Amino acid sequence: xxxxxxxxxxVMVGRxxxxxxxxALALLVSGLTLGLLxxxxxxxxxxxxxxxxxxxxxxxxxxxxxxxxxxxxxxxAATGVVAVLWSDITAFVLLLLxxxxxxxxxxxxxxxxxxxxxxxxxxxxLGAAGAIALAFGVLLLVFPAAGAASVVxxxxxxxxxxxxxxxxxxxxxxxxxxxxxxxxAA
Numbered sequence: 001x002x003x004x005x006x007x008x009x010x011v012m013v014g015r016x017x018x019x020x021x022x023x024a025l026a027l028l029v030s031g032l033t034l035g036l037l038x039x040x041x042x043x044x045x046x047x048x049x050x051x052x053x054x055x056x057x058x059x060x061x062x063x064x065x066x067x068x069x070x071x072x073x074x075x076x077a078a079t080g081v082v083a084v085l086w087s088d089i090t091a092f093v094l095l096l097l098x099x100x101x102x103x104x105x106x107x108x109x110x111x112x113x114x115x116x117x118x119x120x121x122x123x124x125x126l127g128a129a130g131a132i133a134l135a136f137g138v139l140l141l142v143f144p145a146a147g148a149a150s151v152v153x154x155x156x157x158x159x160x161x162x163x164x165x166x167x168x169x170x171x172x173x174x175x176x177x178x179x180x181x182x183x184x185a186a
Contacts, residue, residue: 001059001062001115001116001119002116002119002176003062004055004058004059004062005055005116005173006173006174006176006177007058007177008054008055008058008173009170009171009173009174009177010170010174011051011052011054011055011170012055012166012167012169012170012173013166013167013170013171013174014047014051014170015047015048015051015052015163015166015170016162016163016164016165016166016167016168016169016170017163017167018044018047018048018051018163019044019048019159019160019162019163019166020159020160020163020164020167021044021163022040022041022043022044022155022156022159022163023155023156023157023158023159023160023161023162023163024156024160025040025156026040026152026153026155026156026159027152027153027156027157027160032152034089034091034094037094037151037152037155038083038084038089038094039084041080041083041094041098041155042080042081042083042084043080044080044159045076045077045079045080045083045101046076046077046080046081048073048076049072049073049074049075049076049077049078049079049080050073050077051073052069052070052072052073052076052105053069053070053072053073053074053077054073055069055073056068056069056070056071056072056073057070068108068111068112069108069112071104071108072104072105072108072109075100075101075104075105076101076104076105079097079098079100079101082097083097091151092144094151095140095144095146095151096140096144098136098137098140098155099137099140099141100137101137102133102134102136102137102140102158103133103134103137103138103141105130105133105137106130106131106132106133106134106135106136106137107130107134108130109126109127109129109130109133110127110130110131110134111130112126112130113126113127113129113130114127123169123172125165125166125168125169125172126165126169128165129162129165129166129169132158132161132162132165133158133162136154136158136162139154140154
């Protein structure tokens with residue numbers, strides 16, 4: 001698994017950059033409409049889902065695992081497609097779709113992080129990303145009636161934190177790939 005992740009470090013960086021861009025746009029675009037938010041989230045989910053499924057497929061070819069990441073990617077991409085095709089989506093439905101995606105992503109990434117810790121000493125970034133996603137999903141479910149402005153801020157903050165963890169992990173994996181593998185420094 002470690003070899004696949006170090007060879008595919010760019011997938012983590014790509015997921016992270018896409019998330020940070022979503023977060024920055026959500027926080028910086030004043031007067032963000034529901035339609036624009038749906039479009040941004042849908043685009044992000046399509047990119048993230050595709051990259052996640054790609055990494056899952058690579059993991060599955062290598063050691064037979066990766067089905068969970070393929071499912072996570074499929075759920076993300078499907079959520080993005082549903083958000084785009086459902087043109088009159090309400091904020092509440094978008095919130096529920098995001099919550100389902102975040103909970104799924106959080107669980108899968110926490111499980112993968114647990115497996116990664118067996119191969120990489122001191123690795124915590126994927127676990128942090130999973131915990132952030134899980135907390136975001138729970139937040140969305142616990143406060144479904146939050147105002148649109150609150151949801152935009154939640155999306156923005158979540159995406160930046162989630163993305164930063166993925167970029168940092170990708171950079172660490174790239175460093176490990178360049179140094180010939182081995183354990184990552186804590």
